[in-house]
Amino acid sequence: MKQLNKVVTIIVSVMLAIAIVGCSTAAPAPAEPPKPAGDSQAPSTSGPTFDGEIYVGVTAGITGDAPLEGEAMTRAVTLASEIINGQGGVLGKKLVPVIEDDSYTPEGAITVANKFIADEKIVAMAGPGRSSSFMAISDLIKEAGMPIVTPATSTTFYKLDNPYWFRDRTTDGVSTNIATRFLVEELGLKKIGVMLTNDDAGLAARAVIESTLKELGVDHEIIVYNGGEIDYSGQVLQLRDAGADGLVLWGHTVDYAVICRNMYQLGYDVPTVGNTGFMSATFLDLVDDEVADGLYVVTDINLESEDPYVKYFLDEYSKRYPDVKPDVVDAIHFAHMFLIADAIKRAGVAERQAIADALKETRDVPSVLGPLTCAKNQDCAHTATVFQNEGKVAHAIKTFTLEVE
Amino acid sequence: MDPGQKYVRRHNNLETLIQLAISGLAMGLIYCLVAIEFTLILNTSGLMNFGHDKYIMFGAFLFGGTFVIRLGWDFLPSAVASVLLMGVVGIFIAVIVFSPLQKLPRVYAMTGTMALSMILQEATRLTYGARSFTVLGFLSGTINFGFVSIQRVYLFIIIVTTILLIFQNLLMMKTKLGRSFRAVAQDKETSSLMGINVNTMLIASATMSLLICGIIGVLIIPVTGITLGMSNMIGSKGYIAGVVGGMGSLNGAIIGGLVVGLTEALFLAFGGNPVYKDVVSFVLVVLFLLLKPDGILSEKKAAI
Numbered sequence: 001m002k003q004l005n006k007v008v009t010i011i012v013s014v015m016l017a018i019a020i021v022g023c024s025t026a027a028p029a030p031a032e033p034p035k036p037a038g039d040s041q042a043p044s045t046s047g048p049t050f051d052g053e054i055y056v057g058v059t060a061g062i063t064g065d066a067p068l069e070g071e072a073m074t075r076a077v078t079l080a081s082e083i084i085n086g087q088g089g090v091l092g093k094k095l096v097p098v099i100e101d102d103s104y105t106p107e108g109a110i111t112v113a114n115k116f117i118a119d120e121k122i123v124a125m126a127g128p129g130r131s132s133s134f135m136a137i138s139d140l141i142k143e144a145g146m147p148i149v150t151p152a153t154s155t156t157f158y159k160l161d162n163p164y165w166f167r168d169r170t171t172d173g174v175s176t177n178i179a180t181r182f183l184v185e186e187l188g189l190k191k192i193g194v195m196l197t198n199d200d201a202g203l204a205a206r207a208v209i210e211s212t213l214k215e216l217g218v219d220h221e222i223i224v225y226n227g228g229e230i231d232y233s234g235q236v237l238q239l240r241d242a243g244a245d246g247l248v249l250w251g252h253t254v255d256y257a258v259i260c261r262n263m264y265q266l267g268y269d270v271p272t273v274g275n276t277g278f279m280s281a282t283f284l285d286l287v288d289d290e291v292a293d294g295l296y297v298v299t300d301i302n303l304e305s306e307d308p309y310v311k312y313f314l315d316e317y318s319k320r321y322p323d324v325k326p327d328v329v330d331a332i333h334f335a336h337m338f339l340i341a342d343a344i345k346r347a348g349v350a351e352r353q354a355i356a357d358a359l360k361e362t363r364d365v366p367s368v369l370g371p372l373t374c375a376k377n378q379d380c381a382h383t384a385t386v387f388q389n390e391g392k393v394a395h396a397i398k399t400f401t402l403e404v405e
Numbered sequence: 406m407d408p409g410q411k412y413v414r415r416h417n418n419l420e421t422l423i424q425l426a427i428s429g430l431a432m433g434l435i436y437c438l439v440a441i442e443f444t445l446i447l448n449t450s451g452l453m454n455f456g457h458d459k460y461i462m463f464g465a466f467l468f469g470g471t472f473v474i475r476l477g478w479d480f481l482p483s484a485v486a487s488v489l490l491m492g493v494v495g496i497f498i499a500v501i502v503f504s505p506l507q508k509l510p511r512v513y514a515m516t517g518t519m520a521l522s523m524i525l526q527e528a529t530r531l532t533y534g535a536r537s538f539t540v541l542g543f544l545s546g547t548i549n550f551g552f553v554s555i556q557r558v559y560l561f562i563i564i565v566t567t568i569l570l571i572f573q574n575l576l577m578m579k580t581k582l583g584r585s586f587r588a589v590a591q592d593k594e595t596s597s598l599m600g601i602n603v604n605t606m607l608i609a610s611a612t613m614s615l616l617i618c619g620i621i622g623v624l625i626i627p628v629t630g631i632t633l634g635m636s637n638m639i640g641s642k643g644y645i646a647g648v649v650g651g652m653g654s655l656n657g658a659i660i661g662g663l664v665v666g667l668t669e670a671l672f673l674a675f676g677g678n679p680v681y682k683d684v685v686s687f688v689l690v691v692l693f694l695l696l697k698p699d700g701i702l703s704e705k706k707a708a709i
Contacts, residue, residue: 062535063527063530064634067536067633068535070535224678225679225680226679228638229638230625230638230639231428233424234669234670234674234679234682237421237424240421261630265558266424266556267554281536282536285536285537285630288539
């Protein structure tokens, strides 16, 4: 028995040691990307010489409930930085992303934001990915005068009175408007069901969807659900019984998988439109082809377009990460570093206030998301595309370009 | 804005009622199993295992990630292998972690179980990657019973958990091991004096607990997919089931799980706003803690 205990102790100690190393609270290194197929194809980082470094803090959800998106952000900002540095860096200095894990939670975002703000070397931030996380750090950012480029899409940010945030994605306000109109005006549906997550993103989307449906004079039923549940049959059945012949689904990726699975299993097969989550690897890996098939997606990126910048992104990505297929999440985060780098160049100095002022003056900066122009409301991206899934492959149907105010 | 504004109250549809009742029963039985697995450890060691939901997650990853996807095994052998492997993990954890922890003050012991669960979650992430996934074709689809379509996974959950509960009851009532469990649950010191090896009972209960976690993990994959957070809510509902049914009572765990699952289903069936579905469970537990903290079937009343 003692011998067995000894053996068990050794084995489990080794297992625990491995796990503890993986759980280190030190800032995690970015996920190591696969080596490129050939050195000659990798962006050159050894060519230019730099007379210093410029640090940009990146808050990424590497752990938490959507770690794939954190990995995508890590890959994308790393690649973008390598390309920028291969082209000479920014103001003669090397652009260095400092990536920290916020666990995709507001608490995690606060911890990371405080860390970046306290570090005077960090002159700008990218992230966080969730609207609720951004709301949690808005006051910190404002007080510190830290310019931040965020992909979070809630329209609630307009009420923050914070001049330091900038968004390089089409907002939920625009996307939900397009999604709702698409079901009614393009597909001719008569009664729209709406399922929204019970958080900042969902409730902000609700206001836009409701006003759009009222404007269109279409009957509707709205259900707000709590994220993280394991079964949404009740909610789906309520919409089915209400006779909704189309569905706007606005929430987060993991919940999408559960809801769509429930819909499929309950035979509730109506046109359903949602946000980028329907195309993301996180969602597609959680559902069968039949569940994903036919879903409509409104997102700000069309990776099928002939836009040279999109092709450039796909080409560089495939060279750097040949084993990973880029999706919209990769493309979203790829744009952050270019926008920030462009702002630093226009500012002429790597200082927080100067960068914030330059971001405000952004005009037609080319990016994988389309030309970026900072509007009065601090949104910089103004295009959206409707896709439809064929199995797990999304195909573009229609692109909308919005007027910049 | 009131999130409860504008919801549907049209559940005079018999098919919907039956579907909700089936899903409520299935989830209630899952909650039963969750309550049973942590009650087993609680009764033999006094440890409240706050990390138990991560063992459920780990069982799912073993089944889907290792046996089905990496090794390419069929579903049944994969399920058997992953459950048995979870039992082996239970032995390790009992010897290395639970046995020393039960001697510590309660706060330290609880912290220890939580730390272990975090380690397990991150070890899973490092082993399998951050990617969520599912097992294609596993218990998917529906079965038609006349005018009603029932999800295959719920039927399977009901059948398997019912068999498991019967087996567990027979084990507890008809076997020497079961009598030893019950003796230790009632009084550890006296049991020890009567010749029952309490540490062995802890190991046995941890093994059974993790076997059950493995089974739960496999069963819920068609419902949740395989994600690092797949079992968070189930773990919480399992605790609620334990409180409602009677903490420390295995029969109470069964009753508590059914009460929680069916209450949620009935709440929706009769037009309740889905956003408050979880609130119903939490209100239930608060009411029980205030009015009947021993639960429906308190430990003293329960045979087991």
